Amino acid sequence: DAGVIQSPRHEVTEMGQEVTLRCKPISGHNSLFWYRQTMMRGLELLIYFNNNVPIDDSGMPEDRFSAKMPNASFSTLKIQPSEPRDSAVYFCASSPQRATNGYTFGSGTRLTVV
Amino acid sequence: AQTVTQSQPEMSVQEAETVTLSCTYDTSESDYYLFWYKQPPSRQMILVIRQEAYKQQNATENRFSVNFQKAAKSFSLKISDSQLGDAAMYFCAYRSRRSNDMRFGAGTRLTVKP
Numbered sequence: 001d002a003g004v005i006q007s008p009r010h011e012v013t014e015m016g017q018e019v020t021l022r023c024k025p026i027s028g029h030n031s032l033f034w035y036r037q038t039m040m041r042g043l044e045l046l047i048y049f050n051n052n053v054p055i056d057d058s059g060m061p062e063d064r065f066s067a068k069m070p071n072a073s074f075s076t077l078k079i080q081p082s083e084p085r086d087s088a089v090y091f092c093a094s095s096p097q098r099a100t101n102g103y104t105f106g107s108g109t110r111l112t113v114v
Numbered sequence: 115a116q117t118v119t120q121s122q123p124e125m126s127v128q129e130a131e132t133v134t135l136s137c138t139y140d141t142s143e144s145d146y147y148l149f150w151y152k153q154p155p156s157r158q159m160i161l162v163i164r165q166e167a168y169k170q171q172n173a174t175e176n177r178f179s180v181n182f183q184k185a186a187k188s189f190s191l192k193i194s195d196s197q198l199g200d201a202a203m204y205f206c207a208y209r210s211r212r213s214n215d216m217r218f219g220a221g222t223r224l225t226v227k228p
Contacts, residue, residue: 031214043205043218056215089157100166102149102209103216105159 006092006106013113018080021109024073025094033103034067034077035091043091049075050097082113116141118208120219127196128227134181135191135222137206144168145211148182148189153203153221162204165189193224201226 005024013019025032033048047057052069060067064083069075079086089110093103117140127133139148150162165173165182172180177197181190193200206219 033215042220045215045217048215050214056213091159093159097214100147102147102151102161102164102207103159104161108157110157 004092004094004104004106006090006109008109009107011109011111013082013111015083015113016081017113018078019082019086019111019113021077021090021092021111023075023077023092023106025075025092026104027073028096029094029104030072030097031095032069032075033093033095034075035093037089037091037108038087046077079111082111084113087111087113116143116146116208116210116217118206118217118219120206120222122222123220124223124225126225126227127193127200129196129198131196132192132194133196133224135193135204135206135224137189137191137219139187139189139206139208141187141208141210143210143212147209147211148180149207149209149216150178150180150189150191151205151207151218152200153205154199154201159205163191196226198226198228200224 007022034046036044046059047067049069067077089108091108093105095103119138146167148165152160163175177194179192203221205221207216209216
């Protein structure tokens with residue numbers, strides 16, 4: 001099993017540009033989560049999906065952020081337009097829907113907006 | 115909403131010694147799961163140990179063990195025979211059985227001195 005795969009690993013973009021982060025969960029995992037990690041705010045849950053359906057997006061900071069899960073093997077997190085304060089590490093994680101298990105995290109995408 | 119508090123931003127331990135990292139949480143639920151994750155400089159999030167709230171017995175994984183006090187809502191991590199490779203950020207996390215999402219504490223940075 002290749003684990004949760006995120007791309008790109010690093011992204012540097014200019015303010016105002018659109019950024020798309022990608023995630024491939026572990027096959028068979030029904031739940032997918034997007035987190036943002038910053039020094040100031042720690043790990044924040046942005047949104048999560050169960051069976052490709054968004055369940056809770058209350059952590060999405062503003063309308064510039066959007067997430068989709070068109071099928072069980074792929075999800076995107078898009079920021080449009082990007083701002084310097086969006087600079088952070090973005091993690092994707094997946095798990096079986098049974099809550100007994102912890103998540104399996106991807107390696108994260110470090111986003112820098114200049 | 116559930117909150118997770120790690121009151122020790124930084125801790126240090128001498129190699130081969132024992133260290134305990136603290137975590138408290140706030141919840142009105144009775145059925146939930148608690149986790150400790152390790153994040154080394156590579157930034158990969160690694161599950162260290164988990165505890166099910168309905169189990170009174172404290173979980174152990176090799177040199178890692180927890181002290182789970184449900185009434186006090188406390189979940190500390192003990193690392194025995196500390197090794198240089200244990201140096202990392204450690205995050206305590208709470209996962210509700212009902213809602214499936216996971217909330218993290220702010221983290222404790224552990225330094226291991228040779």
